[in-house]
Amino acid sequence: MSKNKKRIKIEINGIVQGVGFRPFIHALAHKYKITGFVSNTSQGVVIEAEGMQKALDDFLSYINHKPPSLVVLTQITNQSIPLQHDKTFTIRASALPSKTATLISPDISICNDCLQELFDPNNRRYLYPFINCTNCGPRYTIIDNIPYDRPYTSMRHFAMCITCQSEYDDPHNRRFHAQPNCCHDCGPQVTLYSRDRAELAIRNDAVDNTIRLLQTGHIVAIKGLGGFHLVVDAANEVAVKNLRLRKKREEKPLAVMVRDLESAKSICALTQEEESILSTPQCPIFLADKRQEDPLAPSIAPGCDQFGVMLPYTPLHHLLFQGACSALVMTSGNISEEPICTGNEEAFEQLVDIADFYLVHNRDIYLRNDDSIVMRLAGDSRLIRRARGYAPTPLFIQNRGPAVLGVGALLKNTICLLKDDKAYLSQHIGDLENLAAYGFFQKTIAHLKRIFAVEPDLIVHDLHPGYLSTRWAQDQKDIPLLGVQHHHAHLAACLAENRVSGPVIGLMMDGTGYGSDSTIWGGEILIGDFQTFERCGSFEPMPLPGGDAAIREPWRTALAYLYETFGYNLPHLPFLADHDINPILEMLSKDINSPKTSSCGRLFDAVAAMSGGKQVIRYEAQAAIEFMQTAGEVDGEPFSFEIIEQNSFFQLPIRPIVRSVVEALLAGQSPTIISQRFHRTLIDILTTAALHARARSGLRTVALSGGVFQNRLLFKGLLHSLAKDGFTVLTHSLVPTNDGCISLGQAMIGRYTMNG
Ligand code: ZN
Ligand code: ZN
Ligand code: FE
Numbered sequence: 001m002s003k004n005k006k007r008i009k010i011e012i013n014g015i016v017q018g019v020g021f022r023p024f025i026h027a028l029a030h031k032y033k034i035t036g037f038v039s040n041t042s043q044g045v046v047i048e049a050e051g052m053q054k055a056l057d058d059f060l061s062y063i064n065h066k067p068p069s070l071v072v073l074t075q076i077t078n079q080s081i082p083l084q085h086d087k088t089f090t091i092r093a094s095a096l097p098s099k100t101a102t103l104i105s106p107d108i109s110i111c112n113d114c115l116q117e118l119f120d121p122n123n124r125r126y127l128y129p130f131i132n133c134t135n136c137g138p139r140y141t142i143i144d145n146i147p148y149d150r151p152y153t154s155m156r157h158f159a160m161c162i163t164c165q166s167e168y169d170d171p172h173n174r175r176f177h178a179q180p181n182c183c184h185d186c187g188p189q190v191t192l193y194s195r196d197r198a199e200l201a202i203r204n205d206a207v208d209n210t211i212r213l214l215q216t217g218h219i220v221a222i223k224g225l226g227g228f229h230l231v232v233d234a235a236n237e238v239a240v241k242n243l244r245l246r247k248k249r250e251e252k253p254l255a256v257m258v259r260d261l262e263s264a265k266s267i268c269a270l271t272q273e274e275e276s277i278l279s280t281p282q283c284p285i286f287l288a289d290k291r292q293e294d295p296l297a298p299s300i301a302p303g304c305d306q307f308g309v310m311l312p313y314t315p316l317h318h319l320l321f322q323g324a325c326s327a328l329v330m331t332s333g334n335i336s337e338e339p340i341c342t343g344n345e346e347a348f349e350q351l352v353d354i355a356d357f358y359l360v361h362n363r364d365i366y367l368r369n370d371d372s373i374v375m376r377l378a379g380d381s382r383l384i385r386r387a388r389g390y391a392p393t394p395l396f397i398q399n400r401g402p403a404v405l406g407v408g409a410l411l412k413n414t415i416c417l418l419k420d421d422k423a424y425l426s427q428h429i430g431d432l433e434n435l436a437a438y439g440f441f442q443k444t445i446a447h448l449k450r451i452f453a454v455e456p457d458l459i460v461h462d463l464h465p466g467y468l469s470t471r472w473a474q475d476q477k478d479i480p481l482l483g484v485q486h487h488h489a490h491l492a493a494c495l496a497e498n499r500v501s502g503p504v505i506g507l508m509m510d511g512t513g514y515g516s517d518s519t520i521w522g523g524e525i526l527i528g529d530f531q532t533f534e535r536c537g538s539f540e541p542m543p544l545p546g547g548d549a550a551i552r553e554p555w556r557t558a559l560a561y562l563y564e565t566f567g568y569n570l571p572h573l574p575f576l577a578d579h580d581i582n583p584i585l586e587m588l589s590k591d592i593n594s595p596k597t598s599s600c601g602r603l604f605d606a607v608a609a610m611s612g613g614k615q616v617i618r619y620e621a622q623a624a625i626e627f628m629q630t631a632g633e634v635d636g637e638p639f640s641f642e643i644i645e646q647n648s649f650f651q652l653p654i655r656p657i658v659r660s661v662v663e664a665l666l667a668g669q670s671p672t673i674i675s676q677r678f679h680r681t682l683i684d685i686l687t688t689a690a691l692h693a694r695a696r697s698g699l700r701t702v703a704l705s706g707g708v709f710q711n712r713l714l715f716k717g718l719l720h721s722l723a724k725d726g727f728t729v730l731t732h733s734l735v736p737t738n739d740g741c742i743s744l745g746q747a748m749i750g751r752y753t754m755n756g
Contacts, residue, residue, distance in 0.1 A: 013103070243331070
């Protein structure tokens with residue numbers, strides 16, 4: 001009988017650690033009467049399986065086709081080896097870390113089994129805020145090193161009690177080798193503190209008290225999975241206003257966590273697809289259309305037709321919803337634009353002027369991770385902030401080569417490490433404009449290098465000499481550097497995510513990117529691939545009086561565009577009366593501190609402000625967002641536009657558009673009509689530009705990238721229009737279309753440059 005037996009060694013790469021893979025293999029071996037062992041390695045998982053040929057075939061096929069839901073298999077190899085005649089199938093302890101790393105799972109929201117136990121009075125983990133199992137719980141944020149084993153996580157400080165240990169050791173248990181496994185007796189605990197750090201309550205008393213505090217309008221800083229949140233009752237207008245005031249966050253929408261899908265539906269209109277995005281295990285913040293009448297405080301998202309909503313994703317969140325509040329504001333626990341706090345001490349110090357109370361716990365967060373943000377657009381869910389639940393899942397790219405690090409741009413910075421055929425895009429780091437964000441940036445680079453065991457052969461940075469990311473790259477010794485143009489990186493990121501090598505036509509529409517000619521670009525028509533690009537057209541450069549000041553105050557941009565079009569014969573538009581325009585005109589006429597930009601984002605600002613829209617913004621792109629909402633749909637005649645070809649460069653002049661907009665305004669057309677026509681104009685001019693680029697190059701594929709494509713009307717309209725003209729259109733969904741994608745594009749260009 002045993003003569004017909006065979007033994008194979010199976011090596012598996014992918015996300016196979018910390019996701020219940022070994023117990024699954026163990027159970028499967030039992031089912032097919034296979035002996036041998038399974039073990040975690042630094043590369044993934046190795047299995048030696050001994051059994052009948054048919055059983056081995058079925059075993060392999062099952063692994064390939066029906067792995068547990070969080071498992072991602074990237075490579076499976078097997079080879080015959082000599083029989084060992086084991087009696088049983090065992091799970092062996094992990095080998096020591098080697099030079100190559102396995103994939104690490106992102107943090108996953110609480111699973112249904114754990115949720116049921118959480119609210120089962122007979123369960124020993126009843127109401128325990130840190131319940132988890134191999135199918136759910138913290139991962140990326142608690143890992144310090146590889147392989148993913150308890151001693152390399154922040155759970156190392158908690159010795160398992162006998163009961164937890166027996167679950168951990170039992171291959172038939174759902175908590176078999178669940179690294180963060182713990183319970184009331186042996187695991188982390190929550191504590192409630194006052195603002196002056198007096199301990200008020202511990203354990204479930206702390207939770208109960210927090211619920212009461214929230215119900216009575218207090219602001220509580222609550223330590224979560226990837227950092228602190230500032231939390232208030234979302235139905236309490238006074239509390240929400242108070243939070244805004246203390247956080248100095250005037251108008252930017254606040255994210256809301258709702259008790260369940262029903263509560264979500266009471267504030268947002270959700271389609272079935274949208275409901276399923278909201279309930280994915282990643283639990284992102286989803287941008288959903290507000291209902292006409294919703295029960296939430298008006299100050300949560302003033303001037304905005306959408307809410308950012310998410311479902312509870314940790315056991316602690318579920319416990320907080322036991323009280324009367326069915327929606328809680330959950331905004332990042334930070335001061336102004338700095339990274340969210342992760343440590344208890346840090347939170348006590350930094351949030352002291354904001355929070356009334358602190359609900360903290362003693363499980364350390366090793367790496368900060370914000371909530372991810374997803375929007376649904378043109379049939380796809382699209383990440384616009386990629387962080388918790390997604391990072392550090394790699395993107396699989398279509399080539400191999402040297403290890404490359406891309407360090408990203410300025411705003412919405414991420415970093416990206418390429419290793420073999422995987423791109424490890426970091427979580428959202430934020431705007432690299434303060435020291436705290438810069439520290440987080442450096443820490444993330446070191447962390448990703450360590451947990452994925454990779455040392456880059458090349459570092460790629462933006463061309464902007466002043467960015468902290470560029471300076472960091474230039475400070476690294478003994479590693480070759482490459483500077484890559486911002487919009488070329490946008491194009492490459494879009495190609496990489498779509499696994500297309502190009503060349504393609506790129507419509508790169510965003511706010512600001514340093515150009516190859518040292519001017520500010522931002523409305524670019526490129527033709528390119530991973531190696532090179534040609535700038536074959538752009539919007540006409542226009543001045544920005546005061547530079548960044550004009551970005552914060554769109555009325556300045558509007559005035560500049562009018563001045564460029566009409567000179568001192570300014571049309572009598574109402575918005576001009578509200579501002580002291582003479583100093584700005586002086587700057588413009590003397591060309592003082594008025595850098596020129598071809599930015600599409602600024603064109604939006606200018607037209608919005610001259611139509612009476614937002615004159616001064618409180619958060620990025622506010623004027624453009626509100627202007628888009630004013631339109632509601634794309635409609636009406638486009639404004640006059642033309643495309644001028646000069647020395648084989650297509651210029652998209654701004655002045656004819658401005659003149660035409662002013663005519664419509666003076667004729668009394670409403671902001672709604674102006675905005676509808678303006679969106680139509682952009683769709684038409686960009687489609688025409690793509691047709692020009694096609695006529696020249698013969699290319700029929702267009703890549704869209706840049707923050708402007710978060711504009712729902714423009715994006716959908718342009719997609720439709722390009723498709724009608726026979727273009728294949730590549731867009732972003734797995735990585736953000738905004739500057740969160742830059743590091744990926746940079747790294748890919750670096751890889752191709754090195755591969756030659
Ligand atoms: Zn679970
Ligand atoms: Zn225990
Ligand atoms: Fe950009």
